[in-house]
Amino acid sequence: xxxxxxxxxxxxxxxxxxxxxxxxxxxxxxxxxxxxxxxxxxxxxxxxxxxxxxxxxxxxxxxxxxxxxxxxxxxxxxxxxxxxxxxxxxxxxxxxxxxxxxxxxxxxxxxxxxxxxxxxxxxxxxxxxxxxxxxxxxxxxxxxxxxxxxxxxxxxxxxxxxxxxxxxxxxxxxxxxxxxxxxxxxxxxxxxxxxxxxxxxxxxxxxxxxxxxxxxxxxxxxxxxxxxxxxxxxxxxxxxxxxxxxxxxxxxxxxxxxxxxxxxxxxxxxxx
Amino acid sequence: xxxxxxxxxxxxxxxxxxxxxxxxxxxxxxxxxxxxxxxxxxxxxxxxxxxxxxxxxxxxxxxxxxxxxxxxxxxxxxxxxxxxxxxxxxxxxxxxxxxx
Numbered sequence: 001x002x003x004x005x006x007x008x009x010x011x012x013x014x015x016x017x018x019x020x021x022x023x024x025x026x027x028x029x030x031x032x033x034x035x036x037x038x039x040x041x042x043x044x045x046x047x048x049x050x051x052x053x054x055x056x057x058x059x060x061x062x063x064x065x066x067x068x069x070x071x072x073x074x075x076x077x078x079x080x081x082x083x084x085x086x087x088x089x090x091x092x093x094x095x096x097x098x099x100x101x102x103x104x105x106x107x108x109x110x111x112x113x114x115x116x117x118x119x120x121x122x123x124x125x126x127x128x129x130x131x132x133x134x135x136x137x138x139x140x141x142x143x144x145x146x147x148x149x150x151x152x153x154x155x156x157x158x159x160x161x162x163x164x165x166x167x168x169x170x171x172x173x174x175x176x177x178x179x180x181x182x183x184x185x186x187x188x189x190x191x192x193x194x195x196x197x198x199x200x201x202x203x204x205x206x207x208x209x210x211x212x213x214x215x216x217x218x219x220x221x222x223x224x225x226x227x228x229x230x231x232x233x234x235x236x237x238x239x240x241x242x243x244x245x246x247x248x249x250x251x252x253x254x255x256x257x258x259x260x261x262x263x264x265x266x267x268x269x270x271x272x
Numbered sequence: 273x274x275x276x277x278x279x280x281x282x283x284x285x286x287x288x289x290x291x292x293x294x295x296x297x298x299x300x301x302x303x304x305x306x307x308x309x310x311x312x313x314x315x316x317x318x319x320x321x322x323x324x325x326x327x328x329x330x331x332x333x334x335x336x337x338x339x340x341x342x343x344x345x346x347x348x349x350x351x352x353x354x355x356x357x358x359x360x361x362x363x364x365x366x367x368x369x370x371x372x
Binding site for chain 2: 040041043044046048049052128129221
C-alpha cells in the first residue's frame with residue numbers, strides 16, 4: 001500500500017514536471033480568448049474585407065501602362081488565380097528567379113503595369129488608416145487556394161537551391177543575440193510570453209503553421225502576409241532588416257512551403 | 273459590409289463584418305499629434321421595415337467591428353438591411369437575404 005502510494009505520487013510529480021507544451025495541458029487564457037473570438041466569428045473573418053478589396057485591385061487598371069494584373073502568371077499560367085498559391089514559391093522564366101507570391105506580384109506590377117520597382121515594393125503592409133494594395137491582393141489570391149493542398153514542386157535546380165538556402169538561413173545563428181530561426185522554432189514546447197511557438201523542424205507543426213498564413217491579426221487589425229511575418233521575425237531577433245521580397249526572404253519561404261507540402265490550406269486565417 | 277443571415281432554430285442569426293477604422297481619438301501618431309476620433313456611432317438593422325436592432329456605439333468598439341445578433345419573427349427570404357453612421361456623418365447600408 002505504502003509503496004503504491006509512493007509510486008502514484010512519483011508519477012503525479014513526473015507528469016506535472018514533464019508537461020508538454022502549454023497547449024497540451026491547459027490552454028493559456030490568451031489562447032482561450034482567441035478561440036472564443038474565432039468561435040463567435042464562425043465562418044466570418046475580417047480578412048474577407050481584404051479579399052474583396054484585393055479582387056478589385058487585381059482587376060483594376062493601374063500604372064503607366066494602364067493595365068490590370070489579370071494576365072499575371074502566378075505559377076499556373078497567365079490569369080489563373082485558383083490554386084496558384086499552392087505551387088508557390090516557384091522558378092519563373094520571365095524573371096529568371098524563384099519567386100513567392102509577393103515577389104511575383106511585384107514582378108507583374110513592373111512588367112504588366114509598368115510600375116518602377118521602388119514604386120511596386122513601396123508600402124507593402126497596411127496600418128491604421130493606411131490601406132495598401134499588396135496585403136489585399138495576397139488575401140484575395142490565397143483565398144482562391146483555400147481548401148487545397150500545398151504542392152510546391154521544388155524540382156528546378158534554382159528551386160532546389162532556394163530550398164537549401166532557406167534551410168541554411170533557418171539554422172544560421174547571427175545578430176546580437178546569436179539567434180537563429182531554430183532558436184525559437186527548433187524544438188517542441190517553446191513559448192514567448194503568451195505565444196506558443198511551433199516547432200518548424202517538425203512536419204506537423206510546419207504544416208499547420210504554413211497553412212494559416214497569411215492571417216488577420218486581431219491585435220493589429222490587419223491582414224499580415226508571409227513576407228511580413230518573416231520580416232517581423234528578423235526584427236524580433238534583432239537581425240538586420242529583411243528586405244521585402246529579397247532572395248533571402250523567398251528562400252526562407254521556399255524552405256517552409258516545401259516542408260509544409262501536403263497540408264490543406266486554411267488561409268487567410270485569424271490570429272491573435 | 274459583409275452580412276450573413278441564416279435561420280438558427282426559430283430565430284434568425286445575423287452576422288455583420290464592417291470595415292471601419294474605429295479610431296478612439298486617444299491615439300497619437302508618430303509626431304505626437306492626436307489622431308482624431310472616427311468611429312461608428314449608430315447601427316440599425318431592419319427587416320421588412322421593422323427595426324430589429326438599434327445600437328449606439330462608442331470608441332470602445334474595435335476596428336473592423338464584427339456584430340452578431342439574433343431576432344425572432346423572421347423567415348428565409350426576408351431581407352435584412354443594416355445601416356451604420358459614424359461621427360463624420362458617413363453612412364453605409366447593406367442588405368442580405370435570410371438563408372434557409
